[in-house]
Amino acid sequence: MNRKPHVTLSDIAKQLNVSKVTVSKALRGHPDISRETTKLVKKVAEELGYTPNFAARNLSSRKSNTIGVVVPKIAHFFFSSLIESIYDEAFYNNFDIALTVSQENAERERKHIETLMAMRVDGLIVSITQQTKDKAIFEKVVSRDVPLVFMDRVMPVDGTSQVTVDDRGGAIKAIELAIDNGYTKIAHIGGFTEINIGKRRYEGYLEAMKRRGLEIDPDWVVHGGFGEDDGYSGFMQLYKSGRMPEFIFAVTYPVALGVYAAAAEVGVKIPDDLDIICFGSAGINKFLKPALSYVDQPTATLGKVAVDLIIEHIGESDEFLPKHIEVPTDLVIRDTCVPKKSRVITSVK
Amino acid sequence: MNRKPHVTLSDIAKQLNVSKVTVSKALRGHPDISRETTKLVKKVAEELGYTPNFAARNLSSRKSNTIGVVVPKIAHFFFSSLIESIYDEAFYNNFDIALTVSQENAERERKHIETLMAMRVDGLIVSITQQTKDKAIFEKVVSRDVPLVFMDRVMPVDGTSQVTVDDRGGAIKAIELAIDNGYTKIAHIGGFTEINIGKRRYEGYLEAMKRRGLEIDPDWVVHGGFGEDDGYSGFMQLYKSGRMPEFIFAVTYPVALGVYAAAAEVGVKIPDDLDIICFGSAGINKFLKPALSYVDQPTATLGKVAVDLIIEHIGESDEFLPKHIEVPTDLVIRDTCVPKKSRVITSVK
DNA sequence: TTGATCACGTTAATCGGTAAAGCTGTATGA
DNA sequence: TCATACAGCTTTACCGATTAACGTGATCAA
Numbered sequence: 001m002n003r004k005p006h007v008t009l010s011d012i013a014k015q016l017n018v019s020k021v022t023v024s025k026a027l028r029g030h031p032d033i034s035r036e037t038t039k040l041v042k043k044v045a046e047e048l049g050y051t052p053n054f055a056a057r058n059l060s061s062r063k064s065n066t067i068g069v070v071v072p073k074i075a076h077f078f079f080s081s082l083i084e085s086i087y088d089e090a091f092y093n094n095f096d097i098a099l100t101v102s103q104e105n106a107e108r109e110r111k112h113i114e115t116l117m118a119m120r121v122d123g124l125i126v127s128i129t130q131q132t133k134d135k136a137i138f139e140k141v142v143s144r145d146v147p148l149v150f151m152d153r154v155m156p157v158d159g160t161s162q163v164t165v166d167d168r169g170g171a172i173k174a175i176e177l178a179i180d181n182g183y184t185k186i187a188h189i190g191g192f193t194e195i196n197i198g199k200r201r202y203e204g205y206l207e208a209m210k211r212r213g214l215e216i217d218p219d220w221v222v223h224g225g226f227g228e229d230d231g232y233s234g235f236m237q238l239y240k241s242g243r244m245p246e247f248i249f250a251v252t253y254p255v256a257l258g259v260y261a262a263a264a265e266v267g268v269k270i271p272d273d274l275d276i277i278c279f280g281s282a283g284i285n286k287f288l289k290p291a292l293s294y295v296d297q298p299t300a301t302l303g304k305v306a307v308d309l310i311i312e313h314i315g316e317s318d319e320f321l322p323k324h325i326e327v328p329t330d331l332v333i334r335d336t337c338v339p340k341k342s343r344v345i346t347s348v349k
Numbered sequence: 350m351n352r353k354p355h356v357t358l359s360d361i362a363k364q365l366n367v368s369k370v371t372v373s374k375a376l377r378g379h380p381d382i383s384r385e386t387t388k389l390v391k392k393v394a395e396e397l398g399y400t401p402n403f404a405a406r407n408l409s410s411r412k413s414n415t416i417g418v419v420v421p422k423i424a425h426f427f428f429s430s431l432i433e434s435i436y437d438e439a440f441y442n443n444f445d446i447a448l449t450v451s452q453e454n455a456e457r458e459r460k461h462i463e464t465l466m467a468m469r470v471d472g473l474i475v476s477i478t479q480q481t482k483d484k485a486i487f488e489k490v491v492s493r494d495v496p497l498v499f500m501d502r503v504m505p506v507d508g509t510s511q512v513t514v515d516d517r518g519g520a521i522k523a524i525e526l527a528i529d530n531g532y533t534k535i536a537h538i539g540g541f542t543e544i545n546i547g548k549r550r551y552e553g554y555l556e557a558m559k560r561r562g563l564e565i566d567p568d569w570v571v572h573g574g575f576g577e578d579d580g581y582s583g584f585m586q587l588y589k590s591g592r593m594p595e596f597i598f599a600v601t602y603p604v605a606l607g608v609y610a611a612a613a614e615v616g617v618k619i620p621d622d623l624d625i626i627c628f629g630s631a632g633i634n635k636f637l638k639p640a641l642s643y644v645d646q647p648t649a650t651l652g653k654v655a656v657d658l659i660i661e662h663i664g665e666s667d668e669f670l671p672k673h674i675e676v677p678t679d680l681v682i683r684d685t686c687v688p689k690k691s692r693v694i695t696s697v698k
Numbered sequence: 699t700t701g702a703t704c705a706c707g708t709t710a711a712t713c714g715g716t717a718a719a720g721c722t723g724t725a726t727g728a
Numbered sequence: 729t730c731a732t733a734c735a736g737c738t739t740t741a742c743c744g745a746t747t748a749a750c751g752t753g754a755t756c757a758a
């Protein structure tokens with residue numbers, strides 16, 4: 001248990017016969033200290049293998065230079081690329097990241113936020129779980145004056161900022177394209193509508209259908225979660241209802257994959273028997289047969305904007321006015337969501 | 350800039366007219382303090398919304414209860430699931446994780462390790478970059494008596510532990526299966542051989558070919574990196590050589606995908622014209638056409654073992670003897686790496 | 699009655715930094 | 729010539745916890 005003690009400022013100070021404050025200032029390039037002394041201090045620090053102690057620094061300076069992040073999942077296309085962009089942007093701005101994973105569990109999410117507050121992170125970026133209902137913990141964060149930015153999956157809490165993609169607009173674009181392609185019987189396999197991404201995508205679906213004057217069969221709207229399982233069971237529910245739509249708008253990429261699996265199982269051909277589009281994608285999508293057409297979520301932008309926003313908030317503190325930034329989406333067309341006419345021709349052939 | 354000051358032990362102490370040490374002990378459930386007092390302290394702490402200050406705690410206790418992790422990438426199937434399992438196992442053991450991403454950049458890796466040491470993490474789990482050559486930083490870690498576990502991508506450094514998958518054995522199994530399936534012209538699109546995963550998989554390939562007495566055409570071995578691009582260019586190199594093999598063993602899943610892309614481009618049919626197997630996979634693989642057969646890397650086990658090992662090392666400190674744990678692999682057979690005979694039949698049909 | 703033991707706390711020191719204010723010697727300007 | 733300024737350090741507090749060492753008063757056995 002006898003760890004070799006780490007080298008401290010005092011160790012360096014002793015060796016040079018100066019005070020430890022001199023060393024501290026020299027290492028930080030403070031103008032109080034002469035060029036000469038500074039160079040000397042840095043040299044000795046190097047020789048001794050000095051490594052600063054962040055705990056001590058954070059304690060005395062009352063900040064951590066760290067941004068806390070809470071996400072529901074890592075091992076998902078969307079989140080892993082989002083996280084990577086957060087790390088990049090933070091690194092670029094000389095901030096550290098303290099990442100935690102709630103595993104879609106609200107209680108775990110709460111614990112992680114407590115931990116991050118105990119770490120005295122300078123700000124917090126949170127993407128809530130599917131089941132998060134209680135605002136209390138977030139209000140506690142706000143009351144502590146810790147800047148908070150919700151990212152993608154948000155919650156309406158006073159004093160917090162939000163970064164989302166244009167879920168509603170993206171959904172509208174997707175549905176309108178489907179309609180333009182000749183489909184009228186359009187179903188939606190949606191997620192939880194208590195959470196913004198589920199709700200707004202559903203609203204977009206409703207809005208587009210309404211704009212074009214299309215009826216919605218109640219059987220065509222299925223709400224579940226955001227995973228592959230949910231897509232699978234959503235499809236099966238539609239299939240068993242006996243009132244199959246021509247087209248499905250899936251709330252997420254994994255949900256669309258679940259549809260693929262289920263459709264293959266019962267022999268429904270995509271896009272010939274049933275066409276589909278979804279929200280989100282993965283790098284590997286181009287290798288799928290058929291490759292899904294999708295509403296692109298710009299994860300790199302989302303992560304960058306979230307980090308920039310939290311840093312801005314940290315910098316301005318009290319004067320900062322919370323913002324809601326909505327990042328626009330684009331449609332990416334691959335092998336699905338194709339014109340209905342061509343669908344008929346190929347199936348006739 | 351006037352943050353609301355956080356509640357401290359002294360605040361609680363003042364309110365109850367006890368010493369702050371009493372409060373500290375009470376909150377930690379120390380037997381020195383009576384049941385009654387403890388309950389009272391906890392109640393007041395709750396009321397005041399006390400959040401411990403980890404910086405202060407870490408400083409005075411000289412540990413952080415945190416494991417530092419350095420990985421080269423996040424947005425990859427392999428790493429994102431690996432990371433998720435690390436988080437889970439750490440959470441289960443009440444450790445925090447400080448994750449950093451080197452982006453395959455050795456200099457960034459070094460910086461991150463310095464940062465983690467400055468955070469005084471209790472131990473370090475590292476998966477090195479493709480380009481890491483210099484052991485110095487790792488030796489520095491060891492000399493500071495900070496437990497270090499290499500995971501998957503390792504480096505031979507005295508005093509460190511290693512957790513790897515059985516790269517060599519997995520490769521042998523894969524190649525032997527290909528041979529059993531009737532293939533003799535077997536190529537390897539490999540990664541960097543300076544790094545263990547590249548080297549060991551290549552060795553496995555050589556060993557299996559040797560065991561079965563098969564010749565290796567020098568043109569059949571291509572070394573590049575571990576990404577999709579490398580697979581693409583690796584295939585193209587084979588293709589242009591005019592001496593196409595019947596079968597490819599790809600060093601990673603992304604490399605295999607690169608092969609898919611290139612093969613599609615030049616009209617080579619997989620698995621009919623060219624069959625393939627690779628090391629590693631992704632959850633989405635089952636949706637590929639054809640789905641890749643692969644050597645399964647048990648990421649969940651890998652992450653769990655790495656965390657368990659580092660915790661063991663942290664606990665035993667000096668008495669701990671570094672270990673090398675090799676996790677076994679399994680072959681998973683999907684639509685590729687099929688018997689050559691069936692290949693011929695289908696192509697004749 | 700004594701002195702040991704125990705339950706329950708308290709005091710003092712310390713972790714390794716940072717911030718603010720104080721001290722010295724030399725140069726400068728009026 | 730003397731106050732002023734400034735460069736370049738040092739001294740003193742303090743951040744918010746933990747650890748070690750040290751009181752008390754009550755209880756209890758001998």
